[in-house]
Amino acid sequence: MAMYRKLGKKTKLRKALLRNQVTQLVYKGKIVTTEARAKEIQKIVEPMITLAAKEKDNYDTVTVQVKQAKKDKDGKRLKEEKDGKKVSVYETVDKQIRKDQPSRLHARRQLMKFLYPVVEVPAEGKNRRKNTKEVDLVAKLFDEYGAKYADRKGGYTRAIKIGQRKGDAAMMVVLEFV
Structure with a gap:
């Protein structure tokens, strides 16, 4: 029995896909994906939130x-x-x-190792380049999600089935934080 799903992709592609989807889930709070991918993303995000909740005030x-x-x-x-x-x-x-503190710094670096950097670019305007800013997702994990789920023992995400995809009939889910 395998420890993880291969998702029909080679290792580098699979890891990049999961990193991207985890990053978007932390950034936006909700994503739409297939059921198999959602289960793999949950395995990655849950320990991240646990780590952030443990180190939130350190x-x-x-x-x-x-x-x-x-x-x-x-x-x-x-x-x-x-x-x-x-x-x-x-x-x-x-x-x-x-x-x-040293343990929070280590946790911060562990989280930064997996999350991609996110850059917010304004939609319109003449100062798009000047007003572009980088979002600190690790700070969001510690401040927002860590504080929100400090008293909860797991189960930070939920997958709501929304039906089958038209092309290949894969079960689609909305993965969101509880």
Whole structure:
């Protein structure tokens, strides 16, 4: 008996497919896929959520002093003239940052090893490149899903059957977080 489903794909293709679908499930919270793929995705996502729930509060809050550029009401940097050149004006502010404990850092790296990076690009507009931002899925796992499922012991996802696919009659399911 096999430990996993091969899904009719070679190893590299199967791993890439599962990584992509796990990443999209964490990012969007719900995906539509086949029943066999959903069962494999559940095997991967459930331990991730358990790890995130276990390590969700395992950090220290540290206050650091940061130099930050002063900005006007429009969000542009304030500049002053020094030695004939225009330079930005900076101020020192206190900032609270989270410093991971070693076990949380290890968990973060374990999760980052499997998830693909996700980039959000705005749909329309002239500043599409400027407004593009990368989504931190590991932080989403710790902050959102870890906090949500902290008191739950497994069973974080559910697969709802929605019928057969028209082309090959494969059973389709909606895989979502509970």
